[in-house]
Amino acid sequence: MLILTRKPGEMLYVGDDITFTVLGIQGRQVKLGIEVPEYLSVYREEIYNKIAEQNKKSLMTTDVNLLLAGELWKLKKKDA
């Protein structure tokens, strides 16, 4: 990992069109300004990991559970 030290107001370039700006530091929080081309997305790590994990789990649904999910829906509708 490349490790650099920056002061508030200072920037980093990643290639030509990605920048990180340290906007400020408050206590234990660092405020970053990020500019990326619009075809790229920026995610908070915990949200990224959570969604990636859910996507993977959704891929691993077994055939039996797929069937059951449909049946549960019928039951619930009957209940309502």
Place this chain on the structure above:
Amino acid sequence: METEEKRCIETRIGKYAIDDTAIISFPQGMLGIAEKTKYIILDMVEQSPFRLLQSIEDKEFALLVTNPYNFMEKYPVVVDKNARKLLQLKKGEPFDVLVTVTIPQNEPEKLSLNLTGPIIVNTREQLALQVPQYERESERSFFPFEGVTILSTQDSTVSADNAIQDRA
């Protein structure tokens, strides 16, 4: 005269002949699975709200998804300007929403709708993007079948029809 081109693909639930117009493009893939970018949506069981988001490139690659509004009246989804642009959505143009569904092994009643990463679809262009939600209420999962009793799901050979009994 125009002819409708159909292509035959292998899916997790058998062979399908599909129109190219049915193919939905995910230019960025999905989070953690960026390598698959072309999908179709398949109905598995008639009248079930659960559907398969099936990769057309890999037979085994299919996510369980549903329209969350089948289960919840209120689920506000925020699609920011950048996402709208990627999806080529015009101002005020409506879009479809799908969420992935997780079913824990042997506990189908704990099926959950994953509300953090909805899939937004521009049906006009057949373009889709997974758009993370940062509102607190969307960080939860939704469990539509809490309280429904299911019997003997440990036996994996049991058919779905007799695995479930009404609570009443």
